[in-house]
Amino acid sequence: MTELDALTEQWLRDVMAAGFVPGPRARSRAALRDLMQEMAAAIRAEPFSPTPGTGIGRELVDLRMQKPQVLGATVRLFADRLPDLLDGDADENRTRVLLVLESLTTGFVTALREVSVSAAEEMNRTEKLHWKGRQRELFDRYRRAVLHDPRSGLPNRASLRDHLHTTITAAGCRDRAGLCLLSIDRFADLDDALGHDRGDRLLQAVGGRLQTVAEDRHYLAHLGEDQFALVVTGTTGTEQVLKLADRARAALDARPLLLVDDLQLMVTVTAGVVEAPVAGTDPETWIRDAHLALGTARTERRDHAVVDPDRARADLHRHRIAATLPAALERGEFFPAYQPLYRLADRTVTGVEALARWRTPDGTVHGPDQFIALAEQTGLIKALGRSLLAQACRQGATWHHQGHDLLISVNLSPLQLDDPSLVGDVADIVHRSGLPLHLLQLEITESAAVVDRHDTLRRLHDLGVTLAIDDFGTGWSSLGSLSRLPISTVKLAAELVADPASPIPRHVIRLCHDLGITVLAEGIESAAQERWLHSLGCDNGQGYLFGRPTSPRDVTALL
Ligand code: C2E
Ligand code: CA
Numbered sequence: 405m406t407e408l409d410a411l412t413e414q415w416l417r418d419v420m421a422a423g424f425v426p427g428p429r430a431r432s433r434a435a436l437r438d439l440m441q442e443m444a445a446a447i448r449a450e451p452f453s454p455t456p457g458t459g460i461g462r463e464l465v466d467l468r469m470q471k472p473q474v475l476g477a478t479v480r481l482f483a484d485r486l487p488d489l490l491d492g493d494a495d496e497n498r499t500r501v502l503l504v505l506e507s508l509t510t511g512f513v514t515a516l517r518e519v520s521v522s523a524a525e526e527m528n529r530t531e532k533l534h535w536k537g538r539q540r541e542l543f544d545r546y547r548r549a550v551l552h553d554p555r556s557g558l559p560n561r562a563s564l565r566d567h568l569h570t571t572i573t574a575a576g577c578r579d580r581a582g583l584c585l586l587s588i589d590r591f592a593d594l595d596d597a598l599g600h601d602r603g604d605r606l607l608q609a610v611g612g613r614l615q616t617v618a619e620d621r622h623y624l625a626h627l628g629e630d631q632f633a634l635v636v637t638g639t640t641g642t643e644q645v646l647k648l649a650d651r652a653r654a655a656l657d658a659r660p661l662l663l664v665d666d667l668q669l670m671v672t673v674t675a676g677v678v679e680a681p682v683a684g685t686d687p688e689t690w691i692r693d694a695h696l697a698l699g700t701a702r703t704e705r706r707d708h709a710v711v712d713p714d715r716a717r718a719d720l721h722r723h724r725i726a727a728t729l730p731a732a733l734e735r736g737e738f739f740p741a742y743q744p745l746y747r748l749a750d751r752t753v754t755g756v757e758a759l760a761r762w763r764t765p766d767g768t769v770h771g772p773d774q775f776i777a778l779a780e781q782t783g784l785i786k787a788l789g790r791s792l793l794a795q796a797c798r799q800g801a802t803w804h805h806q807g808h809d810l811l812i813s814v815n816l817s818p819l820q821l822d823d824p825s826l827v828g829d830v831a832d833i834v835h836r837s838g839l840p841l842h843l844l845q846l847e848i849t850e851s852a853a854v855v856d857r858h859d860t861l862r863r864l865h866d867l868g869v870t871l872a873i874d875d876f877g878t879g880w881s882s883l884g885s886l887s888r889l890p891i892s893t894v895k896l897a898a899e900l901v902a903d904p905a906s907p908i909p910r911h912v913i914r915l916c917h918d919l920g921i922t923v924l925a926e927g928i929e930s931a932a933q934e935r936w937l938h939s940l941g942c943d944n945g946q947g948y949l950f951g952r953p954t955s956p957r958d959v960t961a962l963l
């Protein structure tokens with residue numbers, strides 16, 4: 405081995421010690437030997453030029469011998485040993501070696517910078533790709549979270565809405581579609597009993613079972629909690645969707661669902677079904693209608709119910725009316741009609757019942773069945789009740805000043821009874837109207853006279869107004885409460901007095917009289933009824949036989 409070869413061998417060891425060099429060792433050795441030859445040739449060359457050093461430096465980097473330590477080891481090794489191995493003038497050789505090493509350093513560093521720039525770019529690129537992938541993944545996860553139910557993993561309500569929207573916009577005008585809303589019976593109880601994890605399993609199992617009935621043209625979604633939805637496109641009628649509902653029920657009925665720990669469970673579902681042409685509708689209406697149908701099925705204790713278009717329209721109508729009530733109250737469109745109350749013994753008018761009416765701007769007069777329940781649902785009943793009470797009291801005061809002391813009987817909604825300001829309001833209203841307090845009677849239904857309202861009723865009585873139980877005999881009143889409450893009058897429900905064979909009026913009348921309570925029979929329409937009730941000792945009566953609810957002027961004419 406020549407001395408140059410020995411030096412090459414040392415160089416290889418130093419390079420290897422500096423860091424990992426990819427590829428077989430023999431290839432590195434051969435490459436370094438070539439570079440060593442180039443180096444020696446450059447130093448001996450005449451005329452001398454250091455520039456080949458640059459190429460050698462670059463070459464090292466290209467061979468992936470690019471650690472800074474490689475450069476350091478190379479410079480140290482050659483500066484120390486190479487000058488002595490060459491023939492000729494030692495000083496001259498030393499200078500030439502240092503000059504070549506200097507240019508080798510330049511080549512090495514330049515090449516390294518180029519490599520690292522491209523390495524940096526490369527890193528940057530892969531980083532970007534990685535980040536893009538990560539973004540995609542995050543986005544996918546986000547989409548999943550937004551469009552899928554976390555418990556079942558099925559598409560959720562937002563997805564369903566999207567799907568319906570696509571179905572509706574894609575459909576031709578003649579296309580029909582169906583939505584079958586399925587609700588797990590008693591799910592809240594099951595979920596509580598099972599615990600959340602098993603509750604999730606249950607939902608997944610139900611989803612899986614429903615998936616088995618879903619065909620290609622069906623779309624299954626989980627609206628959260630107990631509710632799943634199946635969409636069918638291209639239907640021909642309700643029957644088709646009902647059949648799907650039955651298939652879904654049957655799939656769940658077929659065998660128990662297997663949850664964890666060998667826990668098996670049978671569940672049943674109730675269905676609400678909509679089937680209609682898709683044109684001219686919107687996803688929200690579909691979902692709302694299916695909910696309405698589901699509600700109907702639940703209240704009527706049926707397996708399924710179909711949206712009843714009449715009912716849906718009536719609901720819509722009711723909502724529209726509810727929205728117009730506050731403005732109507734503001735415009736003073738509500739007023740009482742007065743129905744006379746008669747003493748059966750001599751047929752004299754002893755009072756009137758104030759019954760709410762609504763005259764809309766077109767002149768139509770609506771009965772209380774059109775608005776009282778809505779006013780109760782929207783909370784407007786308190787303001788409406790105050791307005792009617794004030795009007796009735798003012799009218800009563802007018803009659804009083806004309807010398808007619810009529811009992812003014814006004815209906816109170818249970819919601820008014822729960823209003824803490826009721827007693828104060830009543831006192832205030834009656835006082836302002838000028839009506840003597842004892843001429844005001846408040847009617848409450850027997851179901852409203854529950855124990856927690858007894859205190860309010862007593863305070864009203866203490867105020868000096870009289871109290872009547874309305875529609876007596878239609879609810880489940882406890883007769884016991886009659887004796888405990890400061891009641892002046894019981895109004896026998898029209899249903900009770902409609903049957904002359906009924907023994908109930910006789911007993912109620914006797915009981916009330918024993919308790920010092922007066923009895924009024926409602927809904928008297930015939931003279932025979934009047935005679936019968938009079939013979940039972942009933943004190944007062946009210947009904948179409950005597951007079952319908954009417955204007956104050958008509959009442960005055962009767963007096
Ligand atoms: P209600 O308190 O039992 O009022 C008696 C209802 O029976 C009145 O109907 C009256 O017109 C009707 N009626 C009277 N005599 C006869 C009869 O001989 N035959 C028949 N078939 N019906 C008769 P209206 O005015 O439609 O009132 C219905 C219900 O609306 C009332 O039943 C009452 O529960 C409620 N209501 C009426 N006005 C008010 C009010 O100002 N406030 C509240 N909270 N509810 C009211
Ligand atoms: Ca009444």
Ligand code: CA
Nearest residue numbers: 874875895926
């Ligand atoms: Ca009544």
